Amino acid sequence: MLKKLILLCFFPLLIFFCDVPTGLKPTQSGIAGTVFFKNEWPKQTDEVMVVAATVFPPTSLEDIIMSEPLDTFVDSANYVIWTNPEAFAAVGVVWKEKEQPWEVTNIIGIYFPTDDKFTPGSVTIPDRNTLVDSINIEADLSVARRKVDSVIEGTLTLTDEWWDGAEYVLVIAAKTILNPGLLDLTFGFPMEANFDTTTYSLPVQPGTYVAIGAIVTEKGQPIGTESIKGFYKKKASDRLPTIVKIPTDTTRISNIDITIDYDFRFP
């Protein structure tokens, strides 16, 4: 009897006295800060979250980690994103409209550590015990994009060949070109940089857009004004981009064709 009991207990005891693994543990590292909201909260606000993206702009859900929904209709809200050590290219605030899907491009705020409002600040979590705090973000509720049927559409054409490192192409619509920030731009979804000619369709809010252009992201490089590689111009000889007006939320403007040129420089 004793022998059998010892034999029976042998296996669990063996496991017990070995280094018994504990499995998953609570995350101790992450990103924290405060979001300061400016301008009026849109009535159609459903949720607002802070999103950390390993690449900017994010091209899939795998590139991002989201916080819990923040308090809405408040002046400021604290947030924490608990996550493992990683380098994030950008941390931003995303707005979601009621009864509409999440769009990670519906950004109302981005963490900028300097006065350069075109280059998002990167955040690195060095180890599993560090909570990187004070990543404060100003969110502008006036740039929240509600669902509209108004679009700008056209073609994108490459003049020469894709250059090394070219990764994604994003169509942008800008309301200003004088020292523009990322929040002054409406972004389209990233398209892989592997076409000679392709069509695009960019949903935009009603308003006046002083430039419709194309940004080409390069692998491992942050976005800057030098990433802009073409504007829509009515005549090829025009030096400045052509203004496009969207009077209503059902306006559809076609033939806004853009040429992508590696040698293009932002004026």
Next chain:
Amino acid sequence: MKNIFYLALSILMTFLCALVLPVHAQSTGALAGRVIDSHSGEPLPGVNVTLSSTVLGAATDADGRFTIQRIPAGIYTARVTMIGYKHTEQHVTIQPNQTTNVDIQLQETVLETPEVMITANKRRQSIQESPNSVGVLTRRDFEQKNEIYLDKLLQYASGVNFVGTQVNIRGSSGFNYGAGSRVMFLIDGVPVMPGDSGDIKWDLIPATQIERVEIVKGAGSALYGSSALGGVINVITKKASSRPSTHLRVATGIYDQPRYAEWQWSSRMRNFTDIDIDHTRQLGDKSEILLAAGQHKSMGYIQNTEYLRHNASFKWNYRPTGTHNLTISLNYEGGDRETSLMWRSQRQALQVNPIALGDYVESQKYGATLFHQWVLRKNFRLQSRFSLFNNYWKNWYHDNITASTANKPGYEIQGDWQLAEKNSLIFGTEGSWDFVNSGLVGEHSQYILAGFIQNEFKVITNVNLTLGLRYDYQYVDNGFNDSQWSPKVGLVWLAQNYLRFRASSGQGFRVASMSERFPEGLYSGLTIIPNPFLKSETAWSHEIGMNINPSTFFYLDIAGFWNDYWDMIEPKPDENQVIQFINVTRARIAGVETMLKILPVKNLGFDIGYTWMDPYDIELDTTLAYRPRHILTTAITYKFKQLELGVDFRFVSKFERVEVYPKDDRVDQHVLNARAAYSFGLLTLGLNINNVFNYNYTQMERTLLPIRHYVVTLSSKF
């Protein structure tokens, strides 16, 4: 439509004819006897005695006695079976107007598996005659592990693992939340997967109502049709018995505190209670009934996972003559269950996002089956089955409410023809209709009609060959139609009395569920669009295996398998993050599976199951998502008089690839459970400590599996 009407009419007529055909007046006799334990000489109650070529049978009473009346005169084989004992057969001669008496001795088995009779090939045969790998869990396993949830017990079957509620046999399914299963689920041979989601509803039947679970591994569409892509799980429920018997089981338990202070979220002790009762008895001299009911409730160890569920079953068995048997079964399961899709964060792993507090689902499931067996000749029987499965749910997800009702009527008519002693032919037709009205997919219907044939015969001495073929035709209300031929070939070679080899190849397929074909709308903030012309996914399974059973103390089974998959249906986001289910993945899963049962000393048993597989996504040239490479299960059981002690250990290697949250931490699964049971008189008291080391792990991302919990069970059979 006209054709369908005539087909349905002819099926119904066949069934009615079978019931009302005049029974020829025959001279009958009776068989009576007593069954005792060969070692102790004690009478054995609850032993099943059945007669070949008839639908007649009986169970022994408390004194081990049985009587079978109204047997047409002739020579029969009496088959005597009981869980825990070696089955035996005895030839008996029934004389007109006389009672033939027999005394039968049963020898207790220490290893149950080689003795189990299965119906995996749609006919009753020994597990060792099957050309496919078949795993079996019996009532004794459920009682021994003191478990009432089928999905939890299946995790201890060789080659089986779970991702959330999705079962994988040899890595077949992966994870496809609530949208189709690559494993066919049957209750008493009836498919019970609802037409909307096509997934498995594990809570439909509590384990206390289960007699046996058969797990057929590899593609099995040649007999079972759609969804039998990776395997088949067939649950055989308890039969109504002529011996009056009542079984009461009350279990209660508590969850321990989480291992880490950060995960503590409730100051209350989280508890759960399960109460199940069933009663069976004879009703008149030609029928038996079984009634069962249960209540299951839990506060949950995760925030917002409380539930209160009820179930009820009714089974009536009627034998008007020795050649007709009619069984009517009704099952109900329903209640409310709070839902938690994922944790708040790994920092708050047992809490949900505040916005998800209050999410819950209300659901009801009904199943009804009419089953008729008709022995037309000594070597030919006809079985007809008509069934209806209804699944209703209403889901409160944040501020959205979605509801769905799915009805699945079905039929099967099967002929079972014993052409010679080692030559059996089964053939038949099967059909099912799906009518779905759902907030997820709209109002849709589809049907599948099929015909199948399978012949098992002796090729040379000790070598049996199985050839099977099934044709399925599917029609969806949007005009989409598809058809599949599913062939199968199998070989069993009895090289020695203790050594058997087997080999098989078979095709499988799965038609897209409604929730893959027609989903439309916003779910969890993501847009999903339909793909009305989604093709069926297909698979070929190949297997070779052997089992060695040289003594009653040693059983070893080894199998090598190679499964190829085409057009696997997966949800894929496009560049706008709009999700659509498409035929995308070409995959191959090859591996080796072993099962060893040994008894090194008397009353001490070891069960070890190990599966190694290489799940390869050919399309992406990488590992298939949500599949482990290693699965190890072990069980040690020691019995001393009325005391039984045991430990169960399960190891599943971490998934090398997941799709939804690939950046999350992933770990291997190591779970150790301990159990003790003590029987005194009619009562058995059990104590279980599950997840002894309070190990923390996930299967589906962001859902922590149960932390350590303690269960006390009191059960009684009287």
